[in-house]
Amino acid sequence: MNIGARMLKTGIAVTLTLLLCHAFNFTTTGFAAIAAFLAIQPSVYRSWKHLLDQIQANVIGALFAFGTLYLLGNHPVVTGIIVILLIGINSRLGVENVGLSVVTAIAILEIQDPNVFQFGMERFLSVMVGIVSAVLVNMIFLPPKYEDRLLSHIETTGEQLSMLLRSLVFGELEKEAYREAKESAEKNIDKAEKLFGFYRDEFNRLFKNAPYSRAKKLVLFKQMIMILKKELEVIDHFEHQSSALLYVSDGLKDDIQEFLYALTNYEEKIFMKYERKIKRSYSDDLHDKIEEQKIRLLSHLTKSTPDKITDLEDVKKHSYLFALVSSLSHLSDELEKLDILVERYHKYE
Known part of the structure; x- marks a missing residue:
């Protein structure tokens, strides 16, 4: 069993909650433990946002519960109606997690003791x-390092997609291995976008006065994810238009293959440049070579197109080829943008 940081923090938050409840002599520790369990969030910023939301939701839940006890009592039917109303009101107010509000209301409504207010306040405070x-544990203990995780995840996904791209023209990969690699890459791109969302939340809300170079990282990571998506688009183009490659000359196939190798090599060197593992001028030389290969590929494709096309199948075939080459050209443009962003990042760092 793999115990992750969030699981560990949840256990610590519940332990801390129970210790504090015992220190304050609260008798309803169970509700406090449930609140701690529900309040752990995937980022520090979301913990703060969750705290503010839950303070509002708990106050509403407590007020409704006290009002209901004094006016209508705590009959099960009344409790059910209050739960429905609380869900509706909190949803209207934009509170995402209404669970603790409902927990607070039920905790108060189930009180049978004559001193309702005292026990009700204790349960409200325990929640x-x-x-x-939970918020304190999330901030202090093992705070999530989304930047490191995001960069590592982008690099790993980029390696997967590079392998797929290099195998497209001549189909070196077995169908099952290709399918598994592509599905894994698609899931990893979704995960990268989620990690970027967490990183952006932390950065925008908690580091508003951060240096200019740190702000540049947001743009960099966004462009890196954009490239992953573009690579997946190229793969989809080759899948949907693979029949066009059946009629392509060996020379043109070789040009496409060389261009794919050049693009994946360029991407690898840009990442190494970002991490300061290679000289900054090295990727510039690669960029110039890619531009030369792009011109040669487009020229070869144009020359291979007949002056007169009368057959509809020939029209489709050549339009597919131009679409394939166009997708590769767009990918090279996005890589060039990333190269420029990395250069500017190091300049202002």
Whole structure:
């Protein structure tokens, strides 16, 4: 069993909550523990946002519960109606997680003791202890390092896609291996976008006065993910228009293959340049070679197109080829943008 950081933090938050409840002599520790469990969030910023949302939701839940106890009592039917109303009101207010609001209301409505207000306040406060404990643990203990995780994930996904791209023209990969690699890459791109969302939340909300170079990283990572998507688009183009390659000359196939190798090599060198593993001028030389290969490929494709096309199948075949080469050209443009962004990042760092 793999115990992740979030699982570990959840356990620590519950432990801290129970210890604090015992220190304050709260008797309803179970509700506090549930609150701590529900309040752990994937990022520090979202923990703060969750805290503010839950303070609002808990106050509403407590007020509804106290009002209902005094006016209508705590009959099961009444409790059910209050739960429905709380869900509706919190949803209207934009509170994403209404669970703790409902927990607070039920905790108060189930009180049978004559001193309702005292026990109700204790349960309300115990829930708040759970929420605050979870936020503190999330901030102090093993805070998520989204930047490192995001960069590592982008590089790993880029390697997967590079392998797929290099195998497109001559189909070196077995169908099952190709399918598994592509599905894995698609899932990894989705995960990269999610990690980028967490990183952007942390950066925008908690580091508003960060240096200019740090702000540049947001743009860099966004462009890196854009390239992953463009590579996947190229792969999709080759899949949907693979029949066009059946009629392509060996020379043109070789040009396409060389261009694919050049693009994947260029991407690898840009990442190495970002991490300061190679000289900055090295990727510039690669860029010039890619431009030469692009011109040669387009020229070869144009020359291979007959002056007169009368057959509809020939029209489709050559339009597919131009679409394939166009997708590769767009990918090279996006790589060039990333290269420029990396250059500017190092300049202002």
